[in-house]
Amino acid sequence: MKQYLDALGHVLENGTDKESRTGISTRALFGMQLRFDMEDGFPAITTKKLAWNSVASELLWFIEGSNDERRLAEILYGTRDESKKTIWTANAESGYWKPKAKFKGDLGRIYGVQWRKWKSDEKEIDQLAEAVRMIKENPTSRRIIVNAWNPGEIGMMALPPCHTFFQFFVADNKLSLQMYQRSCDMFLGVPFNIASYSLLLHMAAQVTNLKPFEFVHTLGDAHIYHNHFAQVKEQLSRKPFPLPKLWLNPEIKNIDDFKMGDIKLENYQYHPPIKAEMAV
16 A cells, blocks of 8 residues: 555645645645556555445445445445444435435435436436446457546436546456546545455456456545644654455456445454544
């Protein structure tokens, strides 16, 4: 994770201070790229504890195409009980969104809906299924793309997508994935996003009989919130541990069939958590 830590330090030292939508100032740089080779280990942050179960459950929730925050709680905790909070609870309950929600927990046409149910001329396009099909049947294509940024439906989302667009690339029986992220919370969000898309890369590789190779992370507005500066400095003072390994149930051959028990992070060593408030 040296690439991430170097990028975090670079933003802290060289970024420009800006106002933000949330009312909390940021220090930001525009346009960065990180590359993670899966042969080096799974890129889970080790200088603080990664909320791994939240990473895995959210990705499974996206793959389902769900917009129901309580369904995410069910995947993560095994219950829809309202006492169980998720990383999307604050968005579901935000004052700007609740008047638009069609049911309690409704988040609108967010990531998973766009991945699996993009609307076009009264039809729905399953972009993820089409991407998997193309990896298998037309791996040299330059159109193996899934897009979450739907301009016509931004107002129908509790949160417009931060990670907006990803593309697969096949060469030498290896699968790579590049993701463009328009808005990048370098302390809280980016380690989570790196783990999520690296997990998606492994899952897609398994169901297409390819070897997972590189996750390429292209960042647009890479920023650190001013109220995270102390936490960032604490993280940068820590020495990373070796990267863990990812285990996926080898029996799973369809991307829709993965469950929480089919995904495990092995030999994960990490420093204690560093808490920080998420801007909503």
